[in-house]
Amino acid sequence: MPKFAANLTMMFNDVPFLHRFEAAASCGFSAVEYLFPYEHPPEVIADQLLHSHLSQALFNMPPGDWHLGERGLAALPERKRDFRDSLDKALSYAQVIGSPLLHMMAGIAPSNDRSAIDTYRENLKLAAERTGEYGIGLTIEPINGRDMPGYFLQNFEQAAEFIEAVGAAHVKLQFDIYHRQILHGDVIMGLRQYAHLIGHIQIASVPDRNEPFTGELNDRLILEEIDAIGYKGYVGCEYRPCRGTQEGLTWLTELP
Template identity: 60%
Template structure:
């Protein structure tokens, strides 16, 4: 049975952020993830995790200035110093929350730009070295350019090839089913081919990014495939509820 993690950036937004931990636990989740924790002190988040008995599954490194349009720093050669500082920030939060993996966003750049590609490789080596010293995995996620135009990492095969090329033991693939379907389709075959390098999975219905089971894919079959493949990691519920979060959780209860 999949281990579901509520994405608190998208789910339970009826509540203030720190109150979403209790709401997730009450709804039946044992783990949580979110995009960025940096608006809250790490100690405050750690206290909510402890109080609710929740596991922190994942969060992202600081992305730069999100409000100004930044979507990560790793492939931006002129932001290398800022990227290095973002690693230190993320690792402080990782230590406080006990998270086992962090996601590195590449940023907006062209893969045809050699300087961006070099910066990205260098950034991944740097963050994997620092995170590895803390026993953490690093995950990279291809994101579709319909939702995020200009995103550097927009191809699953490229991501898999890069992981193989770099040979970093704690560098893994974040396989988001929603992004995979939009980018390439062939979700089940992609899972089968890439299972050995997958470090985290996320799910949302395609195309509207609502609850699993409400879109064009047979999400229940995909989740069963994860079980058949022996995947033991978390499945992050990175979807936007169509209504009140708690009212749309029947899909998850079917796996209880």
């Protein structure tokens, strides 16, 4: 079975964020991910990882003003300077925290708008160059429009085209099983098709984004396929616990 990372944005919400590291470790996780660390100094995050004996799997670049509905900056032509600033900030955090991966969020923009497409390509190339300088991987992720209406990147084939156009080995696809099922279905064939591009995988049940093994998918077969394609990274548990995080972890403890 794959190795799993707890998503501290969605899991262990019964305790403050900085206490979730120890909570994840106590439940047997060896790594964590989360949306954003920027409310805390990176040294504080690094200390939590060290004291909890956890690895960092990934986090997102700053998305703009999340509370005002911004969901990334990479495809926004009028926000190029802000994107560069967000890249600098993410890199400074990743170096201190020790994150091997950064996820570049695209933002809310029409997916067929030429200006948005050109801006996204330009910013992806810039992010690839900068992350490459620091030896940090970069991922992009198709996100379904039901959860994030108007998100620019909602197609796995388009994401693969963007990645292949950059031509940098450290730029990868973030394959979220939940988003894949909603956008295209055919999860296992998708894993096989894009195995050579996958840099990070996330899991949640469909349709309610709760614990694995509680939805419409055969999650056991999917996890077996993740092993079969040779994926060695973490699988991020980016789901909303149905009752409580610890109460819902029986799916994990019952795996072989």
